[in-house]
Amino acid sequence: MKLFVSEGNPHCLKVLAALEVTGAKCDVQYVNHEERVVPFLSRPALPALLLPSGLHLFSSNAICRYLFEVNGQDSSELCNQWLEWEATELQPALLQALHMAVLQGKGSEVSKVLQGPLNYLDQSLSKKNTPYLTGEAVSVADVVLWAALYPILSDSSLALGDRKSVKIWFDHGAAMHSLQCAAQKVLQGKGLQGMKSYMQKQPAPQSSQCRDTQPCNSSPAESEEGERLVSEEEIEAAALTWSKSLNACPLVANRQHPILPQEGKRNLLVTSALPYVNNVPHLGNIIGCVLSADVFSRYGRLRDWNVLFVCGTDEYGTATENKAREEGLTPQQICDKYHAVHSSIYKWFQIDFDYFGRTTTEKQTEIFSGDSTSTGFLVEDTVEQLRCESCQRFLADRFVEGTCPHCSYPEARGDQCDKCGRLINAVELREPQCKVCRQTPVIRSSKHLFLDLPKLETQLEQWLDKSTSTGDWTANAKQITRSWLRDGLKPRCITRDLKWGTPVPHPDFKEKVFYVWFDAPIGYLSITANYTDKWETWWKNPHQVELYNFMAKDNVPFHSVVFPCSLLGAQDNYTLVNHLVATEYLNYEDTKFSKSRGVGVFGDMAKDTGIPSDVWRFYLLVRASRGTGFSLLLGRHGYEKQL
Amino acid sequence: MALRELSSLEKFLGLKKPNKYSTQGDKKVPVLQSNNGPALVGLVTIACHLVKEAKRPELLGDSAESRAVVQQWLEHRVTKLDGCTKEDVKTVLKDFNLYLQDKVYLAGNQFTLADIFMYYGIHSLIVELAIQEKEQYMNVTRWFDHIQHYPSIRHHLPPVAVLRNRIYTGRHH
Numbered sequence: 001m002k003l004f005v006s007e008g009n010p011h012c013l014k015v016l017a018a019l020e021v022t023g024a025k026c027d028v029q030y031v032n033h034e035e036r037v038v039p040f041l042s043r044p045a046l047p048a049l050l051l052p053s054g055l056h057l058f059s060s061n062a063i064c065r066y067l068f069e070v071n072g073q074d075s076s077e078l079c080n081q082w083l084e085w086e087a088t089e090l091q092p093a094l095l096q097a098l099h100m101a102v103l104q105g106k107g108s109e110v111s112k113v114l115q116g117p118l119n120y121l122d123q124s125l126s127k128k129n130t131p132y133l134t135g136e137a138v139s140v141a142d143v144v145l146w147a148a149l150y151p152i153l154s155d156s157s158l159a160l161g162d163r164k165s166v167k168i169w170f171d172h173g174a175a176m177h178s179l180q181c182a183a184q185k186v187l188q189g190k191g192l193q194g195m196k197s198y199m200q201k202q203p204a205p206q207s208s209q210c211r212d213t214q215p216c217n218s219s220p221a222e223s224e225e226g227e228r229l230v231s232e233e234e235i236e237a238a239a240l241t242w243s244k245s246l247n248a249c250p251l252v253a254n255r256q257h258p259i260l261p262q263e264g265k266r267n268l269l270v271t272s273a274l275p276y277v278n279n280v281p282h283l284g285n286i287i288g289c290v291l292s293a294d295v296f297s298r299y300g301r302l303r304d305w306n307v308l309f310v311c312g313t314d315e316y317g318t319a320t321e322n323k324a325r326e327e328g329l330t331p332q333q334i335c336d337k338y339h340a341v342h343s344s345i346y347k348w349f350q351i352d353f354d355y356f357g358r359t360t361t362e363k364q365t366e367i368f369s370g371d372s373t374s375t376g377f378l379v380e381d382t383v384e385q386l387r388c389e390s391c392q393r394f395l396a397d398r399f400v401e402g403t404c405p406h407c408s409y410p411e412a413r414g415d416q417c418d419k420c421g422r423l424i425n426a427v428e429l430r431e432p433q434c435k436v437c438r439q440t441p442v443i444r445s446s447k448h449l450f451l452d453l454p455k456l457e458t459q460l461e462q463w464l465d466k467s468t469s470t471g472d473w474t475a476n477a478k479q480i481t482r483s484w485l486r487d488g489l490k491p492r493c494i495t496r497d498l499k500w501g502t503p504v505p506h507p508d509f510k511e512k513v514f515y516v517w518f519d520a521p522i523g524y525l526s527i528t529a530n531y532t533d534k535w536e537t538w539w540k541n542p543h544q545v546e547l548y549n550f551m552a553k554d555n556v557p558f559h560s561v562v563f564p565c566s567l568l569g570a571q572d573n574y575t576l577v578n579h580l581v582a583t584e585y586l587n588y589e590d591t592k593f594s595k596s597r598g599v600g601v602f603g604d605m606a607k608d609t610g611i612p613s614d615v616w617r618f619y620l621l622v623r624a625s626r627g628t629g630f631s632l633l634l635g636r637h638g639y640e641k642q643l
Numbered sequence: 644m645a646l647r648e649l650s651s652l653e654k655f656l657g658l659k660k661p662n663k664y665s666t667q668g669d670k671k672v673p674v675l676q677s678n679n680g681p682a683l684v685g686l687v688t689i690a691c692h693l694v695k696e697a698k699r700p701e702l703l704g705d706s707a708e709s710r711a712v713v714q715q716w717l718e719h720r721v722t723k724l725d726g727c728t729k730e731d732v733k734t735v736l737k738d739f740n741l742y743l744q745d746k747v748y749l750a751g752n753q754f755t756l757a758d759i760f761m762y763y764g765i766h767s768l769i770v771e772l773a774i775q776e777k778e779q780y781m782n783v784t785r786w787f788d789h790i791q792h793y794p795s796i797r798h799h800l801p802p803v804a805v806l807r808n809r810i811y812t813g814r815h816h
Contacts, residue, residue: 040741042734051708055751059715066711077683077692080714084685087718088672232661 020178082141125165146173258532273551274314288552312357317516345603357527377569386441394497402429521563651798656697716757743782
């Protein structure tokens with residue numbers, strides 16, 4: 001057994017004193033401060049004790065404790081408590097005090113730093129009223145604390161204040177020959193100054209008052225409040241339920257269509273953003289809304305909630321007109337063809353819709369006539385639009401391509417820039433081109449209807465405050481909505497000069513149709529109306545029904561601002577969104593999936609791989625649960641390793 | 644955090660009745676009130692007390708030497724590890740890695756309270772490490788993975804993946 005110490009090192013005081021008090025047999029070797037005695041420690045740590053077994057002890061308290069134990073004196077719990085206090089509370093303050101007194105010459109400030117620990121010591125001693133810390137006899141706790149405090153308390157130049165109990169206790173120790181002996185060896189009679197060369201080699205202490213470097217290992221306060229500790233009873237209850245297995249669960253009743261809201265049950269109306277009909281759906285669409293909604297609906301039914309899950313193809317709009325032109329068919333024919341494709345793909349993916357409809361039905365037009373048109377939240381205005389003279393038509397949105405005025409992306413579409421995501425009006429595009437004939441369009445005026453969002457803003461905000469705080473909204477949905485509101489709502493143009501769309505039921509606007517993003521959410525209503533005549537029990541019943549909207553994040557503003565505003569404007573007690581779940585984009589090897597650009601894995605390709613749909617479902621769900629943006633990395637390797 | 648560790652320790656020890664703890668000071672030092680005696684203050688102190696209460700003294704070390712080593716690492720946990728700054732992390736892990744080179748557990752070949760509390764204390768550092776860094780501190784990772792799989796230890800802490808595995812990365816388990 002060998003003890004390594006260095007002169008002027010206050011920690012060595014403890015171990016030398018302990019050695020003297022216990023009379024243990026041990027070699028003592030004096031080394032320099034920089035000596036690395038303990039092989040696994042980067043910074044020199046002294047004192048250190050080399051144990052007979054070859055292990056090293058580098059903690060002075062542990063060394064003292066060990067010396068006492070081999071001498072037959074075990075440490076009591078109170079002893080341990082003092083030693084822990086010494087290491088965690090006293091030492092940091094002492095180190096600072098010594099630094100100030102020895103190196104900075106700020107002896108007068110030492111008192112403030114040591115005030116807390118010394119007061120604590122004083123209180124404990126006076127309460128206990130015994131000569132020593134743990135009772136009538138000297139323990140390792142006394143030796144350690146005496147030695148730790150010796151340099152400070154024996155220096156009369158430091159005005160530390162009058163603490164009677166501490167003084168009495170300390171004097172006991174100071175009078176002990178063993179302590180004096182140890183002090184002599186370490187300090188060489190030079191008092192505090194004897195520690196100068198040691199202190200110079202130590203890193204500057206961090207004052208407990210001001211930490212400029214945050215401790216990275218401190219437990220965050222949030223985790224204390226955020227997570228709830230599960231109690232024993234809850235764990236046992238869960239285990240019991242698990243062991244009872246499915247027999248004790250309520251049977252999932254066969255679904256009776258039409259599903260209508262029921263008294264006394266939780267009624268959930270679940271929608272998935274309506275996929276554009278104009279092409280084969282790809283994996284991005286599937287995870288983007290239908291799959292997540294499907295999993296949730298299945299869960300809801302198992303929980304015996306009354307769930308209605310509707311969706312359908314969104315068929316109006318310029319995208320469809322484009323596609324029709326490409327394939328040489330009428331828009332109606334395109335819609336019929338692709339609706340069937342969508343339907344069969346979702347069936348293969350086992351998406352369990354209660355009803356999968358389409359927006360191009362009479363119900364759509366009917367519902368519109370009873371809408372905001374009559375209640376004063378619509379404004380007429382003249383709009384400048386791009387008109388392609390060679391095609392003889394007003395171009396809108398997807399018929400125009402140009403450079404984004406905000407981020408200079410050269411392939412910005414006429415309604416939204418794919419790169420920066422900002423909504424734009426086609427007239428704002430730089431270097432616009434007609435998608436069909438590539439001619440530069442001219443600007444002409446046309447009369448249009450606007451939804452007066454600013455007028456509805458207060459009502460909307462009231463609703464959103466309530467909904468976002470009590471409902472399940474994903475963080476991205478809340479952020480996107482907030483930034484829309486922050487940017488300030490402006491009147492939105494809801495009509496277009498097109499043939500293929502819901503006709504505007506207003507005599508002045510006979511040649512116009514509703515803008516697809518305005519009429520698509522109405523699609524939820526008309527699809528439900530096609531499912532059951534009693535659709536209003538779902539859609540005009542906010543007190544009994546909870547509306548869940550599932551979508552990809554680019555659809556958020558339409559579902560959280562535009563659509564609720566149209567419903568609020570109609571003033572007909574419509575059910576508004578309670579819970580909004582937005583998924584992040586699925587990337588195909590780092591680029592965005594795009595139907596209109598033909599990039600990505602499409603529905604029927606998945607089926608053709610021969611991999612069962614459950615596997616695809618699982619894979620997409622696992623990937624999606626990851627958080628912000630996720631990439632589909634294909635290649636047999638990746639897939640096999642995943643599963 | 645300290646209270647959660649004590650609660651997990653109680654579960655590991657199989658103590659039937661969980662204790663009620665309070666805290667003192669701005670460092671939130673845990674305090675255990677006792678019916679017949681003075682209160683016990685301090686994470687290490689209380690932990691050792693629980694071990695004795697559960698009659699598992701071997702967890703504190705079965706020889707004077709191993710007992711000293713256990714106390715040393717417990718002290719190290721509450722002094723150097725808790726509240727260590729970003730700059731210190733590398734040194735802490737490097738030293739620890741070197742120490743564990745020839746040891747299965749902190750006290751050599753015996754599982755002790757030191758392993759439990761160093762595991763609790765170092766978890767938040769390990770969780771932040773990338774796979775490559777975990778491989779750099781091979782011994783720490785080996786020890787950490789061993790301890791986190793020890794029956795009934797983990798409780799309040801999420802498991803950390805140490806293997807290169809495509810599906811589950813880092814802390815997003």
